[in-house]
Amino acid sequence: xxxxxxxxxxALGLISSFxxxxxxxVYTSVYISVIACFxxxxxxxxxxxxxxxxxxxxxxxxxxxxxxxxxxxxxxxGLLLYGMFSRMGPLGDWGLLYTPTAIIIAQCLLxxxxxxxxxxxxxxxxxxxxLPTLLTMGARGFSLTWQVVRVTRVAxxxxxxxxxxxxxxxxxxxxxxxxNIEGFTRTMTTAIALETSKGEFxxxxxxxxxxxxxxxxxxxxxxxxxxxxx
Amino acid sequence: MTEAYRINNLAVDAQQKQxxxxxxxxxxxxxxxxxxxxxxxGKTTLLHTLAFIQPGVSGKFLVLGQAVNGTLSAxxxxxxxxxxxxxxxxxxxxxxxxxxxxxxxxFKTGMHAEQIDLWLxxxxxxxxxxxxxxxxxxxxxxxxxxxxxxxCQPDILLLDEPFAHLDQQHIHQLEVILHQWAAQPGKTMxxxxxxxxxxxxxxxxxxxxxxxxxxxxxxxxxxxxxxxMPVFDTGKLKVTTSMEDIDANVMAVDPRDIIISKIAPNQxxxxxxxxxxxxxxxxxxxxxxxxxxxxxxFDAIITEQSLRELTLQPGxxxxxxxxxxxxxxx
Numbered sequence: 001x002x003x004x005x006x007x008x009x010x011a012l013g014l015i016s017s018f019x020x021x022x023x024x025x026v027y028t029s030v031y032i033s034v035i036a037c038f039x040x041x042x043x044x045x046x047x048x049x050x051x052x053x054x055x056x057x058x059x060x061x062x063x064x065x066x067x068x069x070x071x072x073x074x075x076x077x078g079l080l081l082y083g084m085f086s087r088m089g090p091l092g093d094w095g096l097l098y099t100p101t102a103i104i105i106a107q108c109l110l111x112x113x114x115x116x117x118x119x120x121x122x123x124x125x126x127x128x129x130x131l132p133t134l135l136t137m138g139a140r141g142f143s144l145t146w147q148v149v150r151v152t153r154v155a156x157x158x159x160x161x162x163x164x165x166x167x168x169x170x171x172x173x174x175x176x177x178x179x180n181i182e183g184f185t186r187t188m189t190t191a192i193a194l195e196t197s198k199g200e201f202x203x204x205x206x207x208x209x210x211x212x213x214x215x216x217x218x219x220x221x222x223x224x225x226x227x228x229x230x
Numbered sequence: 231m232t233e234a235y236r237i238n239n240l241a242v243d244a245q246q247k248q249x250x251x252x253x254x255x256x257x258x259x260x261x262x263x264x265x266x267x268x269x270x271x272g273k274t275t276l277l278h279t280l281a282f283i284q285p286g287v288s289g290k291f292l293v294l295g296q297a298v299n300g301t302l303s304a305x306x307x308x309x310x311x312x313x314x315x316x317x318x319x320x321x322x323x324x325x326x327x328x329x330x331x332x333x334x335x336x337f338k339t340g341m342h343a344e345q346i347d348l349w350l351x352x353x354x355x356x357x358x359x360x361x362x363x364x365x366x367x368x369x370x371x372x373x374x375x376x377x378x379x380x381x382c383q384p385d386i387l388l389l390d391e392p393f394a395h396l397d398q399q400h401i402h403q404l405e406v407i408l409h410q411w412a413a414q415p416g417k418t419m420x421x422x423x424x425x426x427x428x429x430x431x432x433x434x435x436x437x438x439x440x441x442x443x444x445x446x447x448x449x450x451x452x453x454x455x456x457x458x459m460p461v462f463d464t465g466k467l468k469v470t471t472s473m474e475d476i477d478a479n480v481m482a483v484d485p486r487d488i489i490i491s492k493i494a495p496n497q498x499x500x501x502x503x504x505x506x507x508x509x510x511x512x513x514x515x516x517x518x519x520x521x522x523x524x525x526x527x528f529d530a531i532i533t534e535q536s537l538r539e540l541t542l543q544p545g546x547x548x549x550x551x552x553x554x555x556x557x558x559x560x
Contacts, residue, residue: 129317129318132278132283134320135283137330137334138334138336139334151320
C-alpha cells in the first residue's frame with residue numbers, strides 16, 4: 001500500500017513541478033490527436049451529412065459497416081498500416097513508419113467511422129422539417145450541406161469530441177506505427193505502457209492521471225454542449 | 231389558359247403504401263386552387279410533390295411549361311414557394327431567416343433591405359425583426375415563414391393549411407394578403423384546407439382528395455360502405471347507383487345534385503329518396519347549404535329563392551332525393 005501511496009505522491013509531484021519530460025509526452029500526444037481529429041472531421045462531417053441526406057442502394061449496409069468499424073481494435077489498424085508503411089510495404093518509400101504522421105493517419109482512420117456515424121445520427125435526429133425547408137428555400141449542394149452542419153453543429157461537435165477521446169486514448173496503433181521514440185512519437189498511452197514495464201511507475205501514473213483529467217474535461221465539455229443542444 | 235402544372239400518372243409511394251395516385255392533374259396559372267380533403271387524404275403529400283420535396287414520386291411533370299425530371303433547376307426552384315402547416319424557422323433571428331432565404335435563392339445583396347422592409351411591413355412583423363425565431367408563437371412563425379417565402383417573389387405559392395392555428399383577426403389579415411398576392415398577374419396559388427367555405431372564398435377552383443385519389447365531387451356527402459351491384463350499402467342506408475365498380479368502398483353525391491322536397495317524390499326517375507330532418511341552414515358561396523339527417527347526414531346546396539319558396543327551418547321533415555347517376559363510386 002505504501003508503494004502505491006508513494007508512487008501517487010511522486011506522480012503528483014511530477015505534475016505540479018511541470019516536469020519537462022512529462023509535459024513533452026503530453027504535448028506530443030495532444031498535438032498528434034488534434035491533427036488527426038482535424039483531418040478526420042474535415043472528411044467525416046461532409047461525408048456524414050451527405051450520407052444522411054441522400055438515399056442510395058447499400059446505405060443500410062454502409063451504416064452496418066461503419067458500426068462494425070467503430071469497434072475496430074486499434075492494433076488491427078496498426079497492423080494493416082504497418083504492412084503498408086514498412087520498408088517492404090507498398091508505401092514503404094514514403095518513409096512514414098515510426099513518425100508522428102503514421103500515428104496521425106492511423107488515428108484518423110480509427111476515428112473517422114465514429115465521426116461519420118455520429119454525424120449521420122446528428123442529422124437524422126434533427127427536426128424532420130429542416131431538409132424540406134432548406135430545399136424549398138433553394139439550398140443545394142454545398143449550401144445545403146453547410147446549412148445542415150450549421151443547424152446540427154452542437155451534435156456534430158459532440159461526435160468530433162468523442163472521436164478525439166478515442167484517438168488520445170488509443171495505444172495499439174501508436175505503439176506499432178510510432179515506435180515510442182522519446183520526444184518524437186512517444187505519446188501518453190505508449191509511454192504509460194513502456195514506463196510501467198521499465199519500473200518507472202511514478203511517471204506512468206502521472207501520465208495516467210493527466211489522461212484521466214483530459215478525459216474528464218472532454219466529458220464535461222460534451223455534457224455542457226449536450227445541455228446547450230437541448 | 232396557361233398551366234402552372236401539368237402532371238400525368240402521378241404516384242407517390244412510401245413504405246409499401248400508396249399515398250397518392252392521380253392520373254391527370256392540371257393546375258392553371260393565374261388562378262387560386264384549393265385542395266380539399268380529410269386528414270390523411272394526401273393534401274400535404276400533394277403540396278410537397280408540387281414543391282418537389284416529396285420522396286417516392288413518379289410521374290410526368292411539366293412545370294410552368296418546362297419538363298421536370300426528378301429535381302428542379304435553380305431557376306424553377308426560385309419560382310416555387312412553399313409554406314408548411316407548421317413551418318420550420320432556422321436558428322437565428324427573424325431578419326437572419328429572411329436574409330438567408332434571399333441569399334440561398336441567389337438574390338443580390340443590394341436587393342435584400344428593400345424586399346425585407348416591404349414584407350415585414352405587409353405582414354406586420356416590424357417589431358419582431360431582431361427576435362430569436364425560436365421564441366415566436368405559432369402564428370408569428372407562420373407569418374415569418376410566409377414573409378420568407380414571398381420575399382423571394384415566387385410565381386407559384388403553395389400553402390399547407392395556411393389558416394390552421396391562427397386567430398380570427400390573423401385569418402382575416404392573411405386572407406386579404408393572399409387575395410392581393412394572388413390577384414397579381416402571373417401568380418398561381420395552391421392551398422390545402424379542410425374548410426370548404428374558405429376554399430370557395432379564396433379559390434377559383436377546388437381539387438378534392440380522398441385516400442390519395444382525386445375525386446370530381448365537392449368534398450361533401452362522402453360515405454364508406456360496401457357495394458353489391460347496383461346497391462351501395464353505407465350500413466345505415468342503401469343507395470342505388472348506376473355506376474359499376476366492384477372494388478368501391480366509398481360513395482359520394484354532389485350536394486348540387488340533391489333535390490329537397492317536403493313530400494316524397496313519386497313516379498319519377500329518381501331512384502334514391504330518404505326522409506330526414508333538417509338540422510342546419512348555412513350560407514355557402516354557391517347558395518344555401520342544408521344539412522339533413524336521414525340516418526346519414528346529407529348536405530344539399532339550393533338557391534336562396536328555393537329556400538324562400540320552401541319556407542324551411544331547422545327541425546322540418548324533408549325528403550332528400552337524387553338520381554342513381556348522381557352517385558359516384560371510388
